[in-house]
Amino acid sequence: MLRHFAHIHLLVGWFPALIFGITIIGLAALILAQCSKSQRKKLRLALLVAILSGAFGLLAAWLVSDVFMLFEVSLGWMVIFAVAAGFTAMGFVVTTLITHHGWKRFLASAMAVMVILATALRIDMIYGEFTTIGSIFSVSAYPRLHHNDVQPASMNVKEWRNLAQEGKLPAYPKRGKVFSANINNTRSHFEARPADIYLPPAALSEKPPALPVFVMLAGQPGSPDRLFTAAGIESMMNAYAEKHHGLAPIVVSPDQNGASNHNSLCVDSPVYGNAETYLTQDVPTWITSHLPVAESSDMWAVGGFSQGGTCSTQLGARHPDIYGNMLPADGEIGPSQGSRESMIKNYFHGNEQAFREQEPIYAIEQHAPSKQTLFAGSGGKDSVSISNMTAIGQAAKRAGMDVKLVVSQGNGHDWHAVNACWEPALDWLGERMGLGDMGKPISNYPNISEIALE
Known part of the structure; x- marks a missing residue:
């Protein structure tokens, strides 16, 4: 079955647009759902955690990339910022997942997966490493x-x-x-x-x-x-x-x-x-x-x-x-x-x-x-x-x-x-x-x- 999906492009086209589109719409829905007066305290907490998570992600990525040089080359600031953005979004959805019930918790769970996919896809687009789904699994095209x-x-x-x-x-x-x-x-x-x-x-x-x-x-x-x-x-x-x-x-x-x-x-x-x-x-x-x-x-x-x-x-x-x-x-x-x-x-x-x-x-x-x-x-x-x-x-x-x-x-x-x-x-x-x-x-x-x- 994997061969049927091997040619789907990861850097351009409908697939990355779909991943980013779903992620943005889902995050926007979570924010709007917490805009009512009764939910604003939880929204402020989620946004605060998001900011702190993003700052931590930025610092951690910079240390790994440019200070400790764990990959022997710098990851580059575009990748560091992509990691920070992923940490920011993840901090927001995890906090929402913990503080809410019902459909909001379900949506937050789904968005946690989408944030990981979107962040990985963005980093891949910067590097140009994997161009198709098949290339991830070494399935020859x-x-x-x-x-x-x-x-x-x-x-x-x-x-x-x-x-x-x-x-x-x-x-x-x-x-x-x-x-x-x-x-x-x-x-x-x-x-x-x-x-x-x-x-x-x-x-x-x-x-x-x-x-x-x-x-x-x-x-x-x-x-x-x-x-x-x-x-x-x-x-x-x-x-x-x-x-x-x-x-x-x-x-x-x-x-x-x-x-x-x-x-x-x-x-x-x-x-x-x-x-x-x-x-x-x-x-x-x-x-x-x-x-x-x-x-x-x-x-x-x-x-x-x-x-x-x-x-x-x-x-x-x-x-x-x-x-x-x-x-x-x-x-x-x-x-x-x-x-x-x-x-x-x-x-x-x-x-x-x-x-x-x-x-x-x-x-x-x-x-x-x-x-x-x-x-x-x-x-x-x-x-x-x-x-x-x-x-x-x-x-x-x-x-x-x-x-x-x-x-x-x-x-x-x-x-x-x-x-x-x-x-x-x-x-x-x-x-x-x-x-x-x-x-x-x-x-x-x-x-x-x-x-x-x-």
């Missing part, structure tokens, strides 16, 4: 990829563009499609969840060209589905393909963690298995065997958000022969799971040098000079990520890489920032991969600003 869904490459990208100019392109669909698939773990034996794959229109023709590949990683907690649903990859790529004769990168989102509550650090370790081998051997082998892709490293990119962004700078820097381009968004300065000491002990058998080799800046320096490219993005309200990406970008520039650093103004450590940063990244890298010219300079993208490196 995508069909399985079958052998006959895609044909081997028949030409390169330049030949496809030449045919486009001559009006002789083979037939291809108007829009690309997203599929799911199990990627063999022959070498790593890493227990991964199914990957998601976006195939652009050109890849779905009977004579597809050898296309670039973006290997993109979700954050942690997260899943391959999350990257597609939350970052809007499908719509972004389809919009790009529409302007470039069906050409766009093939996007593969493999599972780098094995489960939402795991953090593999994208390394081979005794904790969660051989994630690095999976991402640098099994995944590339499967891609080249099953999809119409170019095999040159300058046509391959690895990217991701948050923990996935950290992984992309680790993997890209350590394996330039596979991934010639890196697309991190809001990544860390290095692997992050507890203290440095605990990571070295648990993930690296106590070998500090092995841990150091996974730190992006060190790996970049060890592989310099490099002809790779780095397009890093951060949310404007995520000062830690901006600092991280700037430090990695400076190291990359010193190593000889072509580097672009952008900030998505008005966004924080969230998928909205990812979507805003990856749109110019797609145009920028697409031009370098021969898919087509950039339509406009990076400075002309909405709410995007560049960081100049020394």
Whole structure:
């Protein structure tokens, strides 16, 4: 039954409007029901408790977010205020529930549930994390990829563009499609969840060209589905393909963690298995065997958000022969799971040098000079990520890489920032991969600003 509701959108449309509408109307009804002279004392008490609850919620959320940093990044003031608003409403309905009987108590009980739903939905809308009901329960919205869904490459990208100019392109669909698939773990034996794959229109023709590949990683907690649903990859790529004769990168989102509550650090370790081998051997082998892709490293990119962004700078820097381009968004300065000491002990058998080799800046320096490219993005309200990406970008520039650093103004450590940063990244890298010219300079993208490196 859940699959019937999997496509209901949580960020836009009728469902969030219904939740917020019911909540507002229900709270208004509770207030109006207590406006009579005999009820005003109870109303004043409920409002006082609401104010005190809101103040407590504001303080608690701020302490958790910005003082104790329990989530390692700031939640952002929009989330803190959303939590405070939820505490305010909950204080009001709980007090009403305690001080009244009959239908008012029943309505207050219902409103307690609605306030929780509305607060959670508002926080989700700020982060853009869960976009559908199905994404909450990791129910894939995508069909399985079958052998006959895609044909081997028949030409390169330049030949496809030449045919486009001559009006002789083979037939291809108007829009690309997203599929799911199990990627063999022959070498790593890493227990991964199914990957998601976006195939652009050109890849779905009977004579597809050898296309670039973006290997993109979700954050942690997260899943391959999350990257597609939350970052809007499908719509972004389809919009790009529409302007470039069906050409766009093939996007593969493999599972780098094995489960939402795991953090593999994208390394081979005794904790969660051989994630690095999976991402640098099994995944590339499967891609080249099953999809119409170019095999040159300058046509391959690895990217991701948050923990996935950290992984992309680790993997890209350590394996330039596979991934010639890196697309991190809001990544860390290095692997992050507890203290440095605990990571070295648990993930690296106590070998500090092995841990150091996974730190992006060190790996970049060890592989310099490099002809790779780095397009890093951060949310404007995520000062830690901006600092991280700037430090990695400076190291990359010193190593000889072509580097672009952008900030998505008005966004924080969230998928909205990812979507805003990856749109110019797609145009920028697409031009370098021969898919087509950039339509406009990076400075002309909405709410995007560049960081100049020394």
